[in-house]
Amino acid sequence: MSDVMLTAYRHDVHKFTGESHDDARDEFAGVSVNQSVPMGADGNAAALSRPQQKQERTVPTHDNHYRLSLLTGETAYDPDTFSRSTIQSEVADLIEIKDARMAHERWLASDVAAAFNESVYHPYTSLKYHTLLVAALLDNYRAGHDFADLRLIVDPAGKIVPYRTIFASDHFAIRIDERTEGNPSARLGSRPWRSWAATWNRLTAHPLDTDDKKYDMTLDANLRRIQSWSTALQYIEDYADWRPDR
Numbered sequence: 001m002s003d004v005m006l007t008a009y010r011h012d013v014h015k016f017t018g019e020s021h022d023d024a025r026d027e028f029a030g031v032s033v034n035q036s037v038p039m040g041a042d043g044n045a046a047a048l049s050r051p052q053q054k055q056e057r058t059v060p061t062h063d064n065h066y067r068l069s070l071l072t073g074e075t076a077y078d079p080d081t082f083s084r085s086t087i088q089s090e091v092a093d094l095i096e097i098k099d100a101r102m103a104h105e106r107w108l109a110s111d112v113a114a115a116f117n118e119s120v121y122h123p124y125t126s127l128k129y130h131t132l133l134v135a136a137l138l139d140n141y142r143a144g145h146d147f148a149d150l151r152l153i154v155d156p157a158g159k160i161v162p163y164r165t166i167f168a169s170d171h172f173a174i175r176i177d178e179r180t181e182g183n184p185s186a187r188l189g190s191r192p193w194r195s196w197a198a199t200w201n202r203l204t205a206h207p208l209d210t211d212d213k214k215y216d217m218t219l220d221a222n223l224r225r226i227q228s229w230s231t232a233l234q235y236i237e238d239y240a241d242w243r244p245d246r
Helices: 002-010 013-017 038-049 084-095 100-108 127-142 196-201 214-223 229-242
Strands: 151-156 165-168 172-177 185-187
Touching: 002 038, 002 084, 002 100, 002 127, 013 084, 038 127, 038 229, 084 100, 100 127, 100 165, 127 165, 127 172, 127 229, 165 229, 185 196, 196 214, 196 229, 214 229
Parallel strands: none
Antiparallel strands: 151 172, 151 185, 165 172
């Protein structure tokens, strides 16, 4: 299983290097990369975050894979933090991992992956969370679960389910799975599409304190409007890093 799961974490390395999908290299840092992910997991994860029809730039002035922050409107790429050599080194560290479970944990904590978008046409999307979505769907499909069986599940902080946890913070974690174990959850729906807000709204209970904490209220209100899954997950991360009461 490990080798198959590793394709999910290595399938979009060309977005780090600025190469097109058609011209992407087959190897990076001595590792096979940019291979197709089986069982349609990549396409389904993409459908959760962006339209699948003809692509047109939604931000005409932005034409590269450096992510734009939905929180600030600025690029997430900081040249003082991420020089080209630093990016090359950190990407190599991400993809050289031979244990898929460790790769999953490394992606959950990755800053460099969060600095890139999954599509130049949709610069607010997140390569980090797109990749985690791909892996979560792939692992579920390999276990025999159909998309319609899956749920967005909120777990306690510190609970990491291999491959299926798609977000982890000091306050809560989020995974995609069939089994809820009694945790707050909501069905993803019958097919993959940009449905984050609708799914978040259907959660049986929410992990944010919207009664007493104004920053939680603001975050929750915005999450009820964002449609793209990778954008929403990245927004939660960015918001947690920004909020002055953290």
